[in-house]
Amino acid sequence: MMPNANPNPKITSEAHLLDSVHRGEWKQRDAWRALRILSEFVDGFETLSDLEPAVSVFGSARTKPGSEEYVLGEQLGAALAKANFGVITGGGPGIMEAANRGARSAGGVSIGLGIELPFEQKLNDYIDIGLDFRYFFARKTMFVKYSQAFCVLPGGFGTLDELFEALTLVQTKKVTRFPVVLMGVSYWQGLIDWLRDRMLEGGKIAEQDLDLMLLTDDVDEAVSHIVSACAYLKECGDETP
Numbered sequence: 595m596m597p598n599a600n601p602n603p604k605i606t607s608e609a610h611l612l613d614s615v616h617r618g619e620w621k622q623r624d625a626w627r628a629l630r631i632l633s634e635f636v637d638g639f640e641t642l643s644d645l646e647p648a649v650s651v652f653g654s655a656r657t658k659p660g661s662e663e664y665v666l667g668e669q670l671g672a673a674l675a676k677a678n679f680g681v682i683t684g685g686g687p688g689i690m691e692a693a694n695r696g697a698r699s700a701g702g703v704s705i706g707l708g709i710e711l712p713f714e715q716k717l718n719d720y721i722d723i724g725l726d727f728r729y730f731f732a733r734k735t736m737f738v739k740y741s742q743a744f745c746v747l748p749g750g751f752g753t754l755d756e757l758f759e760a761l762t763l764v765q766t767k768k769v770t771r772f773p774v775v776l777m778g779v780s781y782w783q784g785l786i787d788w789l790r791d792r793m794l795e796g797g798k799i800a801e802q803d804l805d806l807m808l809l810t811d812d813v814d815e816a817v818s819h820i821v822s823a824c825a826y827l828k829e830c831g832d833e834t835p
């Protein structure tokens with residue numbers, strides 16, 4: 595077994611909620627937890643409901659400042675801000691920080707939706723509107739509800755979770771069709787090939803499901819794709835262009 599890097603991690607509220615072992619707690623505590631969950635939605639709705647159009651940017655928490663991917667995140671944040679989009683991230687380090695930093699440097703609105711984690715964590719230094727969530731599912735609702743599009747840069751499990759949640763919501767028409775841009779062709783191409791060769795070939799998804807994503811390295815292409823998709827959606831509703 596791998597040694598745990600932190601032998602005494604804090605037990606988060608979400609870990610208590612999802613605990614499937616201590617059944618005795620369910621009856622006494624979960625009803626109260628429901629109220630805390632509700633308050634998280636209320637805070638999110640109240641803080642974000644006046645937000646101008648925005649785009650969520652996802653990507654690795656581990657990307658180092660100054661790296662090629664970090665610079666791409668900064669450029670994307672700045673270009674989105676110049677196109678009058680607020681930039682929403684998970685509020686953490688890495689790509690999240692890069693996109694917030696780029697947005698702020700271009701004079702845009704920079705939003706961070708942080709998450710309580712078992713280890714010390716604070717919002718990055720480039721955020722104008724910041725919220726801290728205890729529950730991933732409440733936070734995810736905010737990303738979807740207050741974004742016009744998702745941009746996904748290279749990342750790990752968290753990034754894939756956010757990408758596939760968005761694609762599932764669009765595919766099942768739980769949200770109106772909105773643009774999902776994958777940035778970083780060499781990083782994502784293997785995944786796209788696998789989706790085509792295994793999922794599509796195996797009949798697990800439809801051809802049009804792959805069309806939900808634009809794959810590019812080009813920040814201007816990403817932003818103009820989002821701008822035109824948003825203009826189309828405004829005019830025509832959620833019919834596929």
Ligand SMILES: CC(C)=CCNc1ncnc2c1ncn2[C@@H]1O[C@H](COP(=O)(O)O)[C@@H](O)[C@H]1O
Nearest residue numbers: 652653654655656684686709749750751752753
């Ligand atoms: C150094 C480290 C692991 C810090 C973790 N700190 C985090 N702070 C905020 N959001 C996060 C964090 N880790 C993962 N996420 C969420 O999951 C995505 C990144 O996960 P990953 O690094 O690709 O898997 C982000 O878009 C974010 O929404």
